[in-house]
Amino acid sequence: MKRKHQRMILVGGLVLGLGTATILVFQAFRSTGELFVIPSKIAATAPKDRAFRLGGMVEAGSVQKTQDGTRPAVKFRVSDGIASEDVSYVGILPDLFREGQGVVALGRLQPDGSFAAQEVLAKHDENYMPPDMADELKKTGWKPEKGAPPPSALWNAAKSGSGPTGG
Amino acid sequence: MIAELGHFALALGIAFAFAQAIIPLWGAWRGDIRLMQSAPGLALGQAMAMVSSFACLVWVSVSDDFSVSNVAENSHTLKPLLYKITGAWGSHEGSILFWCLILSLCGGAVALFGRNLPAGLRARVIGVLALSSCGFELFAILESDPFLRIWPPPENGQDMNPLLQDPGLAFHPPMLYAGYVGFAIPFAFAVAALIEGRMDAAWGRWVRPWTLGAWCCLTGGIALGSWWSYYVLGWGGFWFWDPVENASLLPWLTGTALLHCAIVVEKREALKIWTVLLAIGTFAFSLSGTFLVRSGILNSVHSFANDPARGVFILALLGLVIGGSLLLFLIRAPLLGASGIFAPVSREGALVLNNILLCAIAAVVATGTTFPLFADLLFQSKISVGPPFYNITVLPLAAPVFIAMAVAPLMAWKRAALVPALMKLWWVALVAFLVGLVSAFGMSALPAMFMAFAAWMICGAFADIIERIRLFRVPFGNALSRLINLPRSHFGTTLGHAGMGVTVAGIAGMSMAVQEVVLVHPGETVKLAGYEWRLEEMHNAVGSNYNARVATITVSRNGQLVTTLSPERRAFTTQTMTTTEAKIHTNLLRDLYAVLGEERDGAAVLRLHDNTMAPLIWLGALVMGMGGFCSLADRRLRIAAPSRAARSLPGAERA
Numbered sequence: 001m002k003r004k005h006q007r008m009i010l011v012g013g014l015v016l017g018l019g020t021a022t023i024l025v026f027q028a029f030r031s032t033g034e035l036f037v038i039p040s041k042i043a044a045t046a047p048k049d050r051a052f053r054l055g056g057m058v059e060a061g062s063v064q065k066t067q068d069g070t071r072p073a074v075k076f077r078v079s080d081g082i083a084s085e086d087v088s089y090v091g092i093l094p095d096l097f098r099e100g101q102g103v104v105a106l107g108r109l110q111p112d113g114s115f116a117a118q119e120v121l122a123k124h125d126e127n128y129m130p131p132d133m134a135d136e137l138k139k140t141g142w143k144p145e146k147g148a149p150p151p152s153a154l155w156n157a158a159k160s161g162s163g164p165t166g167g
Numbered sequence: 168m169i170a171e172l173g174h175f176a177l178a179l180g181i182a183f184a185f186a187q188a189i190i191p192l193w194g195a196w197r198g199d200i201r202l203m204q205s206a207p208g209l210a211l212g213q214a215m216a217m218v219s220s221f222a223c224l225v226w227v228s229v230s231d232d233f234s235v236s237n238v239a240e241n242s243h244t245l246k247p248l249l250y251k252i253t254g255a256w257g258s259h260e261g262s263i264l265f266w267c268l269i270l271s272l273c274g275g276a277v278a279l280f281g282r283n284l285p286a287g288l289r290a291r292v293i294g295v296l297a298l299s300s301c302g303f304e305l306f307a308i309l310e311s312d313p314f315l316r317i318w319p320p321p322e323n324g325q326d327m328n329p330l331l332q333d334p335g336l337a338f339h340p341p342m343l344y345a346g347y348v349g350f351a352i353p354f355a356f357a358v359a360a361l362i363e364g365r366m367d368a369a370w371g372r373w374v375r376p377w378t379l380g381a382w383c384c385l386t387g388g389i390a391l392g393s394w395w396s397y398y399v400l401g402w403g404g405f406w407f408w409d410p411v412e413n414a415s416l417l418p419w420l421t422g423t424a425l426l427h428c429a430i431v432v433e434k435r436e437a438l439k440i441w442t443v444l445l446a447i448g449t450f451a452f453s454l455s456g457t458f459l460v461r462s463g464i465l466n467s468v469h470s471f472a473n474d475p476a477r478g479v480f481i482l483a484l485l486g487l488v489i490g491g492s493l494l495l496f497l498i499r500a501p502l503l504g505a506s507g508i509f510a511p512v513s514r515e516g517a518l519v520l521n522n523i524l525l526c527a528i529a530a531v532v533a534t535g536t537t538f539p540l541f542a543d544l545l546f547q548s549k550i551s552v553g554p555p556f557y558n559i560t561v562l563p564l565a566a567p568v569f570i571a572m573a574v575a576p577l578m579a580w581k582r583a584a585l586v587p588a589l590m591k592l593w594w595v596a597l598v599a600f601l602v603g604l605v606s607a608f609g610m611s612a613l614p615a616m617f618m619a620f621a622a623w624m625i626c627g628a629f630a631d632i633i634e635r636i637r638l639f640r641v642p643f644g645n646a647l648s649r650l651i652n653l654p655r656s657h658f659g660t661t662l663g664h665a666g667m668g669v670t671v672a673g674i675a676g677m678s679m680a681v682q683e684v685v686l687v688h689p690g691e692t693v694k695l696a697g698y699e700w701r702l703e704e705m706h707n708a709v710g711s712n713y714n715a716r717v718a719t720i721t722v723s724r725n726g727q728l729v730t731t732l733s734p735e736r737r738a739f740t741t742q743t744m745t746t747t748e749a750k751i752h753t754n755l756l757r758d759l760y761a762v763l764g765e766e767r768d769g770a771a772v773l774r775l776h777d778n779t780m781a782p783l784i785w786l787g788a789l790v791m792g793m794g795g796f797c798s799l800a801d802r803r804l805r806i807a808a809p810s811r812a813a814r815s816l817p818g819a820e821r822a
Contacts, residue, residue, distance in 0.1 A: 002508075009511050010519060017523035021531050021564065028559040029538070029552070036549030053551065065767055070693075072686040072764070072772045091684045092764035092774050095745045106553065 034106065040082035046109060054087065054115055055104045056080045063099055078103060078115075086114040096122035170235045173223025174314040176216050177264070180271060181304045183213035187274065187297035191290035195362075203290035207278035210293045213300065214275030217268045224264060224313055225255045234320035237261060237313045243326035243741050245712040253337035254327050260313035262340065266457060267304045269348040274300065277352060277377075284373060291359035296351060302484045310480050326741035329713065335395040343388030343415060347453040349381025350422060353429075354450035354492070357443040361495050364502035366443070371433030374446070376799055378429055382422050383795035389415050390788030401749040401762045403682060403776045405674075405784055408557045413536040414456035420529040421449040424522045431515050435580060437507040438519070440500045445522070447496060451489040452529075458485060510582040517575035524568045531560045562613075569620040569671065572664050573627020577634060595630050599623035606675075614678035617671055624668030628661045659798025663791050670787030676780025688770045696777035698759065699723050705771060713737040715748075718763045718771055722752065734763040734773075755782045 035052040037045055046052055055078075062077035068090055076099075077084045087105055097103060097120065107117035187209035194202025224237075229251045233239040241258040242251060250257075256265040274296040281289050307313070330336075356374045360366040392415065397405045406412060425445040431438045458481045509515040535552045542550040573595060577588040603619030610618075633639075635657060636649040683695050692701040703719040715735045722729045735748035752759040758781045764772030 006508055013519065013523050017527040018530065021527040021560070024560040024563060025531055025534050028556045029550075032552060032555040032559065033550045034553055036551060067686060070685050070687070072684060072767070092747075092762065092772055095747060 036104075038080040039078055039085040040080050042083070042085060042109070048109055051106060051108050051118070053104055053106050054078055054085060054117075055102070056085070058097070058099050058101060058103050059084055060099045078105065087117050088114060089117040089120055091120075093120055094122040098122075169223050169226050169230070170232065170314040170316065173220045173227070174308075174312070176220035176223060177304065177308050177314070180213050180216035180220060180267070181301065181308065183209055183216055184271070184297045184300040184304055187213055188294050188301055190294075191297075192294035195287045195290040195294070198287075200286060203286045206290045206293040207281075210271075210274035210278040210297070213297065214271045214278075217271040217304075221255070221264055221268045224261060225252055227314075228252065228255045228261075231324070232320075233322070233324050234316050234318070235313075236315045236317040239317060239321050239324045241327045242324040243712065244323055245741070246324075246326060246332070247711055249334070249337060250327060250332045254331075256340050256344075257327055257331050257336075258313075260307075260311045260315075262344075263303070263307045263311050264313050265340070266344055266348060267300065267307050269344050270296065270300050270303060270351055273348060273352050277355075281373075287363065288356075288359055288370075288373075291362055292352070292355045295355040295358045295362075299351060299355075299488055302488065306480055306484060323741075326712070326739070329737065329739040329742055329744050329746045330399060333395065333399050335391060335399065339388060339391040339395055342384055342391055344457070346381050346383075346385025346388045346422075347415075347418065347457055349377065349384055350418060350446075350450045350453045352377040352381065353425060353446040357446035358492055358495060360443060360503065361492075361499040364499055366432070366439050366503050368433050368436050371429050371431075371436075371442070375426070375429045375433060378422065378426050378446075379795050379799055382419075382426055383792045383799070385415070385419050385422060386788055386795065387792050389419060390785050390792075394785050397781075398749050398751055399746075401747040401774075403680075403749075403760060403762070403774070403778065405677070405781065408535070408552075408554050410536050413532050414452075414459065417529050417533055417536075418449050418452040418456055420525050420532070421445055421452055424525040424529075425449050427518045427521050431518050435507045435509065435515055437509060437515055438522075439503045441522070443500060443503065444496060445526075447489075447492045451485075451492075452533075454485055454488060507581075509580070512578070512585050513583045514575065514578045514580045516583075517571055517578055520571055521568060521575065524564055524571075528561055528564045528568075531564065532557070535560070562617075566616075566620065569617075569624055569667075572624050572667065573630065576628075576631040576660055576664070591634055592627060592630055595623060595626040598626050610675070610679050614675040617675035621668045621672035621675060624671065625665045628664035628668065632657065632661050654801055656798045656801040659794045659796075659801065662794030662797055664794075666787045666790030666792075666794055668787070669783050669790055673780050673783030673785075673787055676783065677778060680776060680778040680781065682774060682776040684764075684772065684774045686767065686770050686772055693773075693775065695775050697724060698729065698777065700761070700773075700775050702771060702773065705766070708735070710737065712741065713739045716763070716766070718761075718773070720761050720773070722759055730759060732759065732761040734761045736763050736765075753782050755786065756780060758782060 035045065035047060037052055037054055039054070039056055042054075057079055059077040059079045062075075062084075064075045066073045066075060071090050072092075073088060073090045074093060075086065075088050078087050079085075087107075089105070089107075101122065104121045105115065105117035106119040106121070107115055110116050187206065190202050190209065191206035194200070194205070227235050228238050228242055229248065231238070231242065231244050231251075233242075237258055237260045241254050241261075246254070255261045274293055277284075277289065277292055277296065281292070284292070353374050356370065356377070360370055389412075392412070393405050396402070396407070396412075425442065428438055428442045428445055432442050535556055539549065539551045542548055573592060574585075574588055577591055578585075599619045599622040602622035603615050606615040606618040609615075632650070632653070635653060636646045638646045641649075681696050683693065685693050687693060687702045689702050689704050692699050694700075699722070701721050701723070703721055705716060705718050708715040708717050715737045717733050717735045720732045720734070722732060730752040732750040732752060734750040736745060737748060738745045747762050747764070749760055749762045751761075756779075758776070758778040760776035760778055762774040762776075764774060766772070
């Protein structure tokens with residue numbers, strides 16, 4: 001056992017370990033990466049056969065409580081001011097889920113074009129809005145420094161110029 | 168008045184920190200023993216100043232001084248006293264001050280317990296600790312002053328985020344921070360060794376107890392955090408691979424690697440350069456863990472105190488500390504010298520394997536956590552990764568670690584044979600196989616395999632002790648006396664490894680957990696996991712600063728009452744926020760878990776879980792932490808122990 005051999009084995013082990021890690025990471029990204037999509041981009045970018053994250057504001061007045069057997073279900077619309085998307089979810093909504101506030105839902109597109117959420121996240125902070133939403137909103141003139149984002153009803157109207165996009 | 172006093176004490180702390188950074192390092196450079204010996208006094212001075220400063224913050228918080236903006240934003244007269252105290256470290260400003268406090272206490276601890284260190288090394292370690300103190304205390308006073316006054320003072324405060332008003336969370340941050348900041352000490356030792364340009368077995372002996380202490384705190388902190396999210400957030404899960412959680416897992420992974428690597432330095436004077444790199448890397452992860460998440464750069468569903476405006480200062484500070492130490496590493500590491508030689512199959516070899524795999528896991532987790540950032544910058548696409556990503560990447564790397572954990576303690580230093588070590592483990596392999604086989608009836612293949620790994624680790628950990636006391640091969644009394652005389656650090660290893668096994672068993676067992684969301688009227692019964700869950704009634708209750716809706720659920724099995732759960736839904740008046748209080752009945756092997764959702768026309772939405780083996784996850788962490796403390800109690804590892812070695816070391820104070 002020479003010093004040179006030892007170093008070669010150590011470096012070889014390190015390369016092997018990190019190589020395995022790299023391969024695993026690339027494999028996993030390809031199969032599990034979750035794209036973030038806002039409603040107006042669904043047609044263009046959303047994957048049809050994989051889960052993705054839908055982000056936006058819960059449209060005011062769109063939340064409907066229904067029932068799926070003995071399970072409570074809820075339907076609501078998520079809007080980005082240009083388009084809105086029907087979302088259905090079975091389960092308990094997070095405490096911070098509110099109409100007019102930001103939400104991120106993880107789920108899949110259904111054959112009828114609606115979105116079935118398996119997970120709904122609302123942040124621990126009432127002023128939260130999904131970061132990518134905030135980017136989009138900034139283009140419309142809102143700045144985070146000015147405080148909380150405008151309520152979605154108002155904002156829908158401001159953007160489309162022809163009244164709220166949804167009832 | 169008190170706030171100004173606290174502000175002044177903080178400024179005094181900074182003055183001490185600067186003196187503590189400059190004088191001892193200058194003295195060590197010049198070989199001036201008097202300058203070097205100023206280090207402990209200055210470190211204690213800084214620690215006292217910071218303690219006073221933090222005490223002032225607690226005082227203004229408890230006395231409801233709403234003219235202090237930090238208190239006005241995070242407190243309320245109705246808030247219970249416990250949370251007024253813990254609120255001092257719950258807010259952004261307070262937590263930064265708390266961070267600085269612990270860093271200064273680390274310096275104080277080295278000053279107090281490091282009396283046997285060579286004067287030069289001690290001066291450098293304390294000096295390096297003070298250098299980082301300077302940066303973070305300046306940040307505290309310039310960018311996030313916790314004592315800032317506002318005028319006119321509001322009549323009442325805005326109250327603390329109700330989710331944080333929980334006894335579990337009261338003690339989670341101190342524990343976690345002690346872990347994060349505790350790694351500053353190995354970091355300071357590493358930088359001091361680089362400045363001195365030498366490192367020996369004694370260095371390993373001094374660094375290990377500090378690393379171990381920090382590791383215990385971090386383990387406890389992560390476990391408490393995970394437990395808190397389990398029962399306060401009411402999601403029923405224990406780990407969500409959220410950036411905040413990952414940020415605490417990263418230093419834990421590299422810290423665990425460092426802990427094992429320091430043994431090799433101590434016993435065999437090998438892997439020195441790697442150990443130094445790990446010490447720097449672990450502290451770098453700790454820093455980014457606390458600050459990157461707060462800077463608003465990484466977004467998380469449960470980060471509380473973040474403020475992007477402060478990001479630039481934090482980034483610059485992180486760059487300075489991490490970049491500076493890595494630069495020093497590049498220049499000085501080759502000086503640390505050649506290391507002892509060992510065969511690939513040996514204790515050292517096994518510890519190297521542990522290091523490579525733990526670092527690979529850390530790399531994978533770091534990639535997953537920061538990927539959304541890079542994806543946005545490089546490909547202009549918003550991609551994030553969730554639990555499936557981590558399951559695919561972490562499990563294949565964790566499995567070999569689990570397998571090696573039972574074998575490595577049985578291998579000899581320098582050169583070992585694999586076959587005899589494996590032969591000693593035949594009964595462990597048998598138990599693991601049977602456990603895996605039995606589990607396969609109740610759960611799917613992958614969790615069953617990890618149950619087998621868990622059994623392998625737990626039994627393997629005890630196999631090491633059994634080997635050492637030669638149980639069944641020498642008379643029983645003889646074995647018993649061997650057991651009593653065994654150094655405590657062996658029990659530390661055993662408990663640490665067995666604890667990991669218990670946690671893995673809990674995680675694997677959670678795959679059998681079942682849950683159901685139901686809409687029920689009072690009086691209706693739901694069947695889940697062989698239990699009958701009956702919603703008896705719902706009523707209102709009033710707490711100190713909230714109104715609650717309480718459901719009473721009786722859980723019975725075959726007509727026999729098991730327990731009564733009363734989950735709540737609390738509406739906090741000042742923050743217009745509702746929280747769910749999950750209620751859990753545990754027998755340490757299974758949790759019956761109930762959450763109350765909204766109400767619809769007299770019916771209540773309930774989420775019911777039967778979480779098999781969930782408590783084992785945190786019990787395992789507790790056992791791991793106990794293992795760490797067991798090792799710390801070892802005579803050879805006691806912080807002040809290496810005194811004889813210190814005296815016999817020549818030339819530590821050369822010019």
